Amino acid sequence: MSEADARRKRLPAGADTSRAAEGGAAGAPVSASPETGEGNDAPGDMAPAEGEVAPLRPRRNFYGRRMGKRLRPSQKRYLADLARLAPAGVGFEDNPERRLVDPAGWFGDSRPVWLEIGFGGGEHMVHQAVQNPGVGIVGCEPFINGVAMLIGKIRAAGVENVRVWPGDVRDLFDVLPDASIDRAFLLYPDPWPKRRHHKRRFVNPEFLDPLARVLKTGAIFRVATDIGDYVRQTLEEVWIRRRDFDWLAEGPEDWRNPWPDWIPTRYEQKALREGRRPHYLTFKRRAKPGGPTG
Numbered sequence: 228m229s230e231a232d233a234r235r236k237r238l239p240a241g242a243d244t245s246r247a248a249e250g251g252a253a254g255a256p257v258s259a260s261p262e263t264g265e266g267n268d269a270p271g272d273m274a275p276a277e278g279e280v281a282p283l284r285p286r287r288n289f290y291g292r293r294m295g296k297r298l299r300p301s302q303k304r305y306l307a308d309l310a311r312l313a314p315a316g317v318g319f320e321d322n323p324e325r326r327l328v329d330p331a332g333w334f335g336d337s338r339p340v341w342l343e344i345g346f347g348g349g350e351h352m353v354h355q356a357v358q359n360p361g362v363g364i365v366g367c368e369p370f371i372n373g374v375a376m377l378i379g380k381i382r383a384a385g386v387e388n389v390r391v392w393p394g395d396v397r398d399l400f401d402v403l404p405d406a407s408i409d410r411a412f413l414l415y416p417d418p419w420p421k422r423r424h425h426k427r428r429f430v431n432p433e434f435l436d437p438l439a440r441v442l443k444t445g446a447i448f449r450v451a452t453d454i455g456d457y458v459r460q461t462l463e464e465v466w467i468r469r470r471d472f473d474w475l476a477e478g479p480e481d482w483r484n485p486w487p488d489w490i491p492t493r494y495e496q497k498a499l500r501e502g503r504r505p506h507y508l509t510f511k512r513r514a515k516p517g518g519p520t521g
């Protein structure tokens with residue numbers, strides 16, 4: 228029996244991996260809701276208009292929302308804090324040549340750095356920052372209303388050990404060196420329920436390859452989701468197809484119960500209200516053959 232087949236035998240009931248997941252980069256941007264797959268007016272990255280100089284930034288397919296309800300005046304004021312909270316060297320204007328940036332430098336020392344991908348309203352990120360003052364936490368979120376919510380929470384908690392990238396995680400991946408991140412969180416990623424949209428999910432090589440590259444050996448990668456088919460695709464893509472992560476579950480309790488330092492995110496609260504069951508998956512970055520050990 229192959230190693231992949233042996234791993235499939237350990238999957239939770241219902242996480243059927245027999246249907247091949249669609250991998251690879253997504254196709255042309257179209258507007259649709261990541262939760263329902265139905266159309267909305269979300270923009271993709273803008274192409275230059277005729278006569279404009281093409282931007283240096285690569286064109287990236289982004290299918291989610293960047294703006295929601297009109298921001299309150301207080302939330303607009305919060306966004307001014309990005310001048311000090313945004314990590315240096317991530318923006319294209321700031322770093323057009325995409326030189327690598329040591330993330331510990333954002334915190335002025337050599338502390339461990341954790342990454343939260345798509346922090347939503349930021350409750351988990353601020354919770355972890357309060358619980359772990361010796362760690363630096365960098366979060367990214369393209370939805371600007373969520374960024375404003377997070378900054379309100381940062382102000383209320385008075386935490387200093389956070390950096391906020393108001394954009395796509397791929398902008399961070401561009402500039403992060405190999406083996407520079409100690410822990411990563413992917414909490415309730417956009418579910419993209421329609422099968423033809425599964426390639427938009429985070430758990431595809433387009434995102435997992437750079438994530439694996441920037442994680443240190445032994446780094447923990449946590450994924451929470453309430454969607455059974457997302458569990459399937461995560462285990463298929465992170466654990467079965469790849470050779471660089473171990474799944475740390477020994478039994479059902481490990482994926483049915485939250486981590487001891489957990490706080491339910493907004494999305495989890497919604498999922499529970501609507502009767503969906505959370506799953507908590509914990510992976511560990513394996514040693515890189517011949518590469519830096521972190």
Ligand SMILES: C[S@@+](CC[C@H](N)C(=O)[O-])C[C@H]1O[C@@H](n2cnc3c(N)ncnc32)[C@H](O)[C@@H]1O
Pocket residue numbers: 291292344345346347348367368369370373394395396397414415416417418492493494495
């Ligand atoms: C379903 S929401 C969950 C938010 C939050 N983690 C929670 O549990 O409440 C998924 C989030 O991922 C963000 N997201 C989607 N694509 C992203 C990307 N390429 N980089 C960073 N965040 C992304 C979305 O904007 C959205 O806020």
